[in-house]
Amino acid sequence: MDNKDIELIQQMENKYDTFMPVLTNLIDSVEKFNSIYNNYIELKNFYGSEKWFEYMEIEKIPVKCGVLTEDQLFDMIGDHNELLGVLLDLTSKMYKNF
Helix, strand or coil, rough: CCCHHHHHHHHHHHHHHHHHHHHHHHHHHHHHHHHHHHHHHHHHCCCCCCHHHHHHCCCCCCCCCCCCCCCCHHHHHHHHHHHHHHHHHHHHHHHHHC
């Protein structure tokens, strides 16, 4: 075994040490995301609904009500859709390297 071999092993070890914690975090995040995904579905269905418009007309609501703004849920849905595209691309890349 020469220095080139040792260097390659060190490089691969560094790549593993960098990749593995990120993979573990991603797995954990996906599990958490999946466990509360119904929240997204309910929020998406609420946005623009008759109730949403009804509540928007009320001048003073005594609780936090950012979900009644025009941007908060719209932006969340946009972020969701952008993430979906990223995940589809990543899934394709991951599947090709399975």
